Amino acid sequence: MLGLALVLLAANSYLEPISGRYECVCGTKRVLLVLAEFPEFQHLSSRLEIGRIFFGQVARYFADVSYGKLAIEGNVTDWITLPRLYEQYSFPSQQSDLVAIARDSFSAAAQTFNFTSFDGVLLVLSFYPSLTTDYVPLTSRIMTRTGPVGAFAVIEEDRDWSVYARSTALMIGLWNNRNKLSGLGQLDIASGGQGDMSAWSKMLLGWINETQITTFTTPARRILFVNPIEMTGAETLAVRIALPQSGDQYLIEVRQPLGYDVNTLQEYGVVILFEPSTTNASLQLRAILQPDDVGRAIFRDLNRDLSIIALNQTETGVWILVGVVQDWRDAQRTLYAMSRANDAINTAESQNRIEGLDLANRLLDNAHTLLSVGRFREAEALALSAETTASSANIPSDYYQAVQLITNAESLKTETQALVSSESLALVVRGTSELESAKQAFITKNFTTAKQSAQAAIDLFNRAKQIDLTQRILDILGDIALIIPVAVLAYALRYQLKNK
Numbered sequence: 001m002l003g004l005a006l007v008l009l010a011a012n013s014y015l016e017p018i019s020g021r022y023e024c025v026c027g028t029k030r031v032l033l034v035l036a037e038f039p040e041f042q043h044l045s046s047r048l049e050i051g052r053i054f055f056g057q058v059a060r061y062f063a064d065v066s067y068g069k070l071a072i073e074g075n076v077t078d079w080i081t082l083p084r085l086y087e088q089y090s091f092p093s094q095q096s097d098l099v100a101i102a103r104d105s106f107s108a109a110a111q112t113f114n115f116t117s118f119d120g121v122l123l124v125l126s127f128y129p130s131l132t133t134d135y136v137p138l139t140s141r142i143m144t145r146t147g148p149v150g151a152f153a154v155i156e157e158d159r160d161w162s163v164y165a166r167s168t169a170l171m172i173g174l175w176n177n178r179n180k181l182s183g184l185g186q187l188d189i190a191s192g193g194q195g196d197m198s199a200w201s202k203m204l205l206g207w208i209n210e211t212q213i214t215t216f217t218t219p220a221r222r223i224l225f226v227n228p229i230e231m232t233g234a235e236t237l238a239v240r241i242a243l244p245q246s247g248d249q250y251l252i253e254v255r256q257p258l259g260y261d262v263n264t265l266q267e268y269g270v271v272i273l274f275e276p277s278t279t280n281a282s283l284q285l286r287a288i289l290q291p292d293d294v295g296r297a298i299f300r301d302l303n304r305d306l307s308i309i310a311l312n313q314t315e316t317g318v319w320i321l322v323g324v325v326q327d328w329r330d331a332q333r334t335l336y337a338m339s340r341a342n343d344a345i346n347t348a349e350s351q352n353r354i355e356g357l358d359l360a361n362r363l364l365d366n367a368h369t370l371l372s373v374g375r376f377r378e379a380e381a382l383a384l385s386a387e388t389t390a391s392s393a394n395i396p397s398d399y400y401q402a403v404q405l406i407t408n409a410e411s412l413k414t415e416t417q418a419l420v421s422s423e424s425l426a427l428v429v430r431g432t433s434e435l436e437s438a439k440q441a442f443i444t445k446n447f448t449t450a451k452q453s454a455q456a457a458i459d460l461f462n463r464a465k466q467i468d469l470t471q472r473i474l475d476i477l478g479d480i481a482l483i484i485p486v487a488v489l490a491y492a493l494r495y496q497l498k499n500k
Helices: 047-065 098-107 161-181 200-203 325-350 357-374 376-391 397-418 422-443 447-499
Strands: 004-006 027-039 070-081 120-125 134-144 147-155 211-216 222-226 238-242 249-254 269-275 284-288 298-301 306-314 317-323
Touching: 027 047, 027 098, 047 070, 047 161, 070 098, 070 161, 098 120, 098 134, 098 147, 120 147, 120 161, 134 357, 147 161, 161 200, 200 249, 200 317, 211 222, 211 306, 222 238, 222 249, 238 317, 249 306, 249 317, 269 317, 284 298, 284 306, 298 325, 306 325, 317 325, 325 376, 357 376, 397 422, 397 447, 422 447
Parallel strands: 027 070, 027 120, 211 238
Antiparallel strands: 004 120, 004 147, 134 147, 222 317, 238 249, 249 269, 269 284, 298 306, 306 317
């Protein structure tokens, strides 16, 4: 495997918290990539390859996930060969002397590049055995001829662009919060994910502003529309629910298979995070809600009289309700009623009992509408009516007629296989097309159309048979007409010869 070390200048103001909050990591940041290899561990990636990964994929990633707020530019050094073997940079404890490695690397790089021209420095090593990111804040900065370096991080080298992106995310403001990030898992690239970043990280980095965050204190009953975190220009990207007695809070965001999150998350939906007030305590993933799923649409916290309900999903986001535990009970009853109604409709359709299902579907649609605005009891009543209507639906009379006509048409089609005239064969082709249309309409339970198309096929097949029969008779008559004159002529000739 390849090994990678990232270094960023700790003196940069955009990394430092102000009044407990981070400045927006915005604008253009210039980064210098310093490439260094050990004599016994030569590099496997070219300067151009690493430059393309970082200033191509990684820079594009941060431009996208920051909604265009962060741009990354910079330069890459040639590979620098360190003056000592890897083992010679080790302490007696076998741990690497990371400061000595960085000092030699930066000293050589400063011969060509001015460190003060860059906002950050990334040190890429040809070998480093650590499986996790190591961060070294220096009490005494590494001094070079063109500027100081105040901190650096080292990670295992990898050609995967997400490794560079993960380390960069930590360095631009998330490193001091890595304990909190550990609870996010695949939901954030900084905690080991492969896709987008969480709303929590984006709020911390200033990419989601206060107008895109809905904040309120429990107890409350609010219906909110939340856009997916992957959506640029969204109105609401996060909901923050303060719990006044403990100082804890819940955070809500929506994740969908969009952008960098396509095929990178195990679950998509309304993400419920719990953030303890304790310093550095990890964020906790409490639930991922799925609208219309009886077992997955509702989250409840009985101790805090809180419920969060995924009401309805649209192309641009999800409607959610934040309320009290009673809302959970009402919503659960309603969702069960809607599930039963949906099952009853599906059963009726599978049995071809579609007469009356239009009304059942309308009732269920109206129940969904009422659910999406939190009117649970009215929605439950409509769902119960939809279930009753679907259960009493009947098979339409057109069904039986369509079955009989399609059967008759199939038999006639078989009888036309021996037809030979061009006109009759053309009619058979048209009849076959009508028969296929009838079958397709039957499959989609459009029995009236199926009946009409099957009858049209029957008429075409019968016409084909009649035309073919007529043609055969004419051919026979034509043959007879030719034989009679020849016989008469032969008899006449014989008579004349006899007379002579």
